[in-house]
Every structure is written in structure tokens, then in C-alpha cells.
Amino acid sequence: KRRTTAKNISSMKGGTPIVCLTAYVTPMAARLDKHCDLLLVGDSVGMVLYGMDSTLGVDLDMMIRHGRAVCRGAKQALVVIDLPFGSYEESKEQAFRSAARALSETGASAVKLEGGVEMAETIRFLSHRGVPVLAHVGLMPQSVNSYGGYGAHGRTVDEWQPIIDDALAVQEAGAFAVVLEGVAEPLARKITDELKIPVIGIGASSACDGQILVTEDMMGMFAINPKFVKRFAEIGLAIEGAIESYATEVRSRSFPEEEHTYKMVGSNK
Ligand code: KIV
Ligand code: NA
Numbered sequence: 001k002r003r004t005t006a007k008n009i010s011s012m013k014g015g016t017p018i019v020c021l022t023a024y025v026t027p028m029a030a031r032l033d034k035h036c037d038l039l040l041v042g043d044s045v046g047m048v049l050y051g052m053d054s055t056l057g058v059d060l061d062m063m064i065r066h067g068r069a070v071c072r073g074a075k076q077a078l079v080v081i082d083l084p085f086g087s088y089e090e091s092k093e094q095a096f097r098s099a100a101r102a103l104s105e106t107g108a109s110a111v112k113l114e115g116g117v118e119m120a121e122t123i124r125f126l127s128h129r130g131v132p133v134l135a136h137v138g139l140m141p142q143s144v145n146s147y148g149g150y151g152a153h154g155r156t157v158d159e160w161q162p163i164i165d166d167a168l169a170v171q172e173a174g175a176f177a178v179v180l181e182g183v184a185e186p187l188a189r190k191i192t193d194e195l196k197i198p199v200i201g202i203g204a205s206s207a208c209d210g211q212i213l214v215t216e217d218m219m220g221m222f223a224i225n226p227k228f229v230k231r232f233a234e235i236g237l238a239i240e241g242a243i244e245s246y247a248t249e250v251r252s253r254s255f256p257e258e259e260h261t262y263k264m265v266g267s268n269k
Contacts, residue, residue, distance in 0.1 A: 004037055004078040006110050006132035006176040012037070013198045018177075018210025020200055021218070024049055024066045028215065029073030036077045038200075040112065040134075040212060041067045043082040043142070048216050055141050058084040060098055067106030079108040080134050085142040088113050092125035099131045112179065114140040116166020120173040127174035135170035138163055138204065139182030150226075152203065154187035167191045167199070179212060180204045182228070203228030 012018050020038040023029040024045045032039055045066050046058035060083075067081045081102040088095035099111045110132035113119060123133045138153050154160050163183065170178050177198040180188055185205035192199040192207050201208030203226065213229060216222065220231040221239075249255035 001076055003076055003109075006078060006134075009038060009078055010176045010197055013196065013209055015209075017208075018198055018200055020210055020212035021215045022048075022212070023070045023074065023079075023215065026069045026073035029070040032215065033074040033077050037210070038212075039070060039074050039077045039079050041070050041079065041081045041106075041108065042112075042214065043084045044214050048214060048221075054144055056085045056144075060084055060087045060101060064102060064105045067102060067108050071107035078110060079106075080110045080112050081106060081108045083111050083113045088122065089115075089119075092122040095122045096126055096129060096131070099126055103131065110134055110176065112136055114142045115170075116163075117169040120169040123170055123173035123175050127176070132176045133170075133174065134200075135173075135175035135178040136181065137166040137170060137178060138180045141181075150182070152182045152184060154183040160187050160190070163187060164191060164194070167195055171195050171197050177210075180208060 009018060018038065019036050020040060021032055021036050022042040022044060023032050023039040024041060029039060041063060043055040043058040043063065045062065046052040046055050052058070063081055063084055067079070071079055083095065083098055083102065087098040095113065102108065102111050111126070112134040113122070114136040116135070116137045119135070123135060127133050139150065141150065144150065154163055167178060167180070175197060177200055178195070179200045179202060180191060182203040185207060188199070188201055188204040189207035192209060198209035200210040200212050202212050217225055217229045218232050220234040221236045223236070225231065246255065
């Protein structure tokens with residue numbers, strides 16, 4: 001089967017929902033690849049793998065390192081690299097330089113960046129120069145300091161228009177799809193109905209054309225989790241259980257056993 005392209009994702013508008021998850025490392029990417037249409041190397045990597053308390057400290061080199069790892073594992077899904085804070089906002093030229101590195105140094109075939117109306121010119125510049133762009137509007141984690149938190153958007157109708165304007169602007173600029181994060185269902189439904197490109201929701205209801213979550217969140221890696229995350233597994237507990245068993249068996253000398261132990265050649269000792 002051939003690799004999914006940005007064009008293929010665009011053509012999934014209004015059809016079977018588009019399945020997306022984040023990926024940061026090779027072995028997980030290989031497992032995700034079988035089931036997902038799109039893998040996002042999210043700048044959430046800074047929080048999920050490095051313990052940062054926001055995505056602001058992530059840089060392009062970190063994204064490229066993880067992008068390369070993901071591309072080694074993913075053969076079918078479209079791999080999208082998040083452009084990190086500070087790598088694209090200054091100018092469309094800066095954005096292109098960063099995007100060109102993100103694609104040429106990893107093997108990924110699209111980038112994502114946060115912003116609506118204010119990023120439209122940049123999205124147009126990139127998408128007309130060989131860089132498919134996944135836009136990201138609604139709650140934008142890189143703007144946490146301006147917005148003042150990670151609360152949902154569009155929960156009163158007077159908040160709707162700027163978000164609708166953002167969604168229309170990124171579509172008009174040539175984004176192949178848009179991530180819509182942290183908005184009330186009626187707004188998500190309205191934007192999904194109005195746009196001709198797929199709307200991929202996170203905390204944005206079932207009305208969207210697809211869904212994305214942070215893989216570690218949906219697998220139950222962390223103790224706390226936001227309202228919009230369903231825990232499809234409890235890997236945090238599974239990991240802790242395995243480590244506890246190992247520690248107990250090492251301390252009681254019940255591991256390693258015979259089957260884990262090398263013998264001398266030609267001997268049973
Ligand atoms: O960084 C990230 O993981 C994202 C999401 C859309 C999940 O931007
Ligand atoms: Na992100």
C-alpha cells in the first residue's frame with residue numbers, strides 16, 4: 001500500500017472519520033502506522049517525553065530528531081511535523097526555512113503550525129512552495145501565555161466569530177486540513193459544516209471529520225487527564241506493575257531463572 005498523502009487526507013472530508021495520533025519514537029510509530037491515517041510528531045513531545053510544563057521550550061532540532069525516528073517506523077501513514085514555537089512566526093521566509101528542514105531532514109511530508117488569520121500569509125507561502133500545511137486553530141497551546149490557560153474556547157456565542165474567521169482564513173490560504181482544538185460542540189459542528197477541508201478535532205466533539213489525541217494520553221500514561229481524553233488503556237499502571245514485579249524478583253533472586261541463563265558450551269552447567 002502506498003503512503004497516504006496530504007491530498008488523500010483532504011479527499012477524506014465528510015467521509016469515514018480520519019484517524020490521527022501523535023508519535024515521537026520508532027517502535028510506537030510502527031504500531032500506530034497500521035491503524036492511523038496520519039501521525040503527528042507533535043511539539044507535545046516536550047511535555048510527554050521531556051517533562052516540560054508547556055510546549056514553548058521545544059526547538060526545531062528536537063522536532064527533527066523525533067521526526068526522523070517516527071519516519072523510520074511509519075511506512076503508510078502521512079507523517080506531519082509540528083513547527084515549534086519561535087521557528088515560524090517571525091516571517092513567511094523563516095517559516096519556509098524551518099519547514100524545509102523539517103521535511104528534508106526527516107522524510108515527513110507535511111508540517112503543522114498554530115494560528116489562523118495572522119498565519120494565513122505564511123500558510124499560503126508554504127503551501128505554494130511544496131510544503132503541505134496542517135493548520136491548527138481554536139485552543140493554541142503555544143499561545144498559553146497570551147490566552148492565559150488551556151481552557152476551552154467558543155463556549156459563549158460571542159467567542160465564535162474570531163475562531164470561524166481563523167478556520168476560513170487557513171482554508172483560503174491552502175491548508176490541506178485543520179486541527180481544531182478545545183472548542184464547544186456547536187462551534188465545531190458549524191466550522192466542520194462550513195469548511196471544504198477536513199477538520200480534525202481534539203477536544204472538539206464528534207462533529208469533526210477526524211480525531212487526534214496524544215497517544216500517551218489516550219493510553220493512560222499519566223495520572224491526570226483532561227475531560228476530552230478517553231483512556232483506551234492503562235499503560236501507566238501496566239508499566240508500574242511490571243517494574244514492581246521485576247524489583248521483587250531481583251530482590252528475592254527469583255529472576256533470572258534457568259531459561260534466562262547462559263550455560264558453558266558442551267555442558268549443562
Ligand atoms: O503537539 C500536539 O500533540 C498537538 C496535537 C494536535 C495533539 O498539536
Ligand atoms: Na502541537
